[in-house]
Amino acid sequence: MLKICRITLTVTLASLLFSFASHAIWYESSGQAVIHNGNKQQARQQATQEAIKQALLFAGASISTIQHLTNGLLSDDSIEIRSSGEVDNIELIDEVYDGDILTVSIRADIFPQKIECRAADYQKSIVTTWYPIKHRQQATVGNLFDFGQYVAVNFQQEFNQHAKNSHLYKVEPYYLNLQNGEPVVVELAHKTNAQFVLLAEISELSTIQNASNRLAFWQSPTASRDFSLTMAVYDGNTGDQVFKKIQGITSIWEFDTHESLDPSSSRLWRSEFGKQVTSLLQNLTNEIDDVLSCLPAFGRVLYVSNDQININLGQQDGLREGDQLTLFQMSQFFDTRGKLHQQYQLHPELVTVTQLFTNTATVTSVSGAPLANIQANDFVARR
Known part of the structure; x- marks a missing residue:
């Protein structure tokens, strides 16, 4: 042979x-x-x-x-x-x-x-943060200045209930703006061992007071509220954007415009406004899950000990004992026109999963040959 x-x-x-x-x-x-x-x-x-x-x-x-x-x-x-x-x-x-x-x-x-x-056999891991409100003055109605925290938490619940190919396993307790860029995305993914980073911003939360019906003058004026979410997903290894969408709803605001609300309360989330926001989150879940389903399943090398390598993929990512993976190193370079490219160099030896844990695994060479030149922060990919 x-x-x-x-x-x-x-x-x-x-x-x-x-x-x-x-x-x-x-x-x-x-x-x-x-x-x-x-x-x-x-x-x-x-x-x-x-x-x-x-x-x-x-x-x-x-x-x-x-x-x-x-x-x-x-x-x-x-x-x-x-x-x-x-x-x-x-x-x-x-x-x-x-x-x-x-x-x-x-x-x-x-x-x-x-x-x-x-x-698609492997679950893609995602990390996100709280979602800032772009125009904070719009949160005055309802006193919803912390609404972005609970939108992120509810999105995690909806995502993990409905997604088939990926899981949003962590919400970092702080705000990150969509404009933070590649270095912040890569750093967050590395720190949390996530393959993808999801950032979002509440781009609209305005309220409109509707005039009452002149023929039904005894009725109180009603209000409606807009909600728009700008969401982007990035590859945690490179910082490149793989998904972006702005989606919004307009709903009846059934509360008094001077009333303060608890942004985590079931009263808010069971209202018509809350139901429509939840529906929007479900739609985004399906779209993101579809986009990520066939992207390569990458993991990082955590450390190397003799001929064994520990990686940051495990049972929660769909890994199984006996699975074979490809080791590779990644570098960046600019061509003569100044365009940035990624270069991947595959290691000649395949590795197989010999020990499996919740979010890590141990792999060894399939052929038994030494795994030379492999070090922490190199990568593995599903074949």
Whole structure:
């Protein structure tokens, strides 16, 4: 059996995060293989096949077609990988010989499928904070200056009740603004061991006094209240935004406009206004859960002890003993036009889960080979 010495994968962050879009995505990857008995054609085919397979599995996609490569020295080869997507085109970028080691670099144009994704087997962990009120003077009616705290808590309850592919496991007890940016997002995710960070802002909480009906002059004037929530979800490893939406409601405000309310009270949340806010939170839950379902399931390396690695994924994330994961390191670079890219370098050895705990796990090499060059804050991903 041909031994693959090293697989190196380079993709843009946008390609990785949106690998299930309806359009094709370009992936560049390179693989090394040993040439046995001078059989360069076999080594070339196997190295190319392994590079494509690793790139697809890492990105959460997969393929099912047989492709005949018509680029340079690959013209007589074919590759078959049975899974659930389609490779539209493969281009040969480079082919380098160094003794009995062959390195093939390719670029593949891939149409992933939406209906299946292996990453959906794992729960995505989310952390959030309290939600600030953009125009605080609007909270004067009802004395709801702390309303953002309880919207966040109620959203956590709704999310964990209705979401299927992710869980909002923590609400940090302080406010963060949507404009805080990448460094704060990454720091919060790292501190709480979350894969995604959800930030939100109550962008509207205004009240409108409605005029009473002249034909029913004995009735008291009624009021209505607007509520809008701006919500964004970020990848905790990179700080990149993966979801953003503004959603709002207008509801009857059945309380006296001079009355102070407890923002956590069932009286408020069982009112028509409270019910509509809850419905809005449920809608956002479904949308966010759908977006996150097929994104890669990333975890961090917490520490390395001999040939065992402890990671921050566990039972609550859907991990099971025997699951196989890919180790990788991530770096950033700017191209000649100043555009920032993410680069992922996969470790040649797969790891398997040998011990499982609530929110951590111990993994070891599948082949038993030493796990060289792995350190804390490197990453693991679901294959």
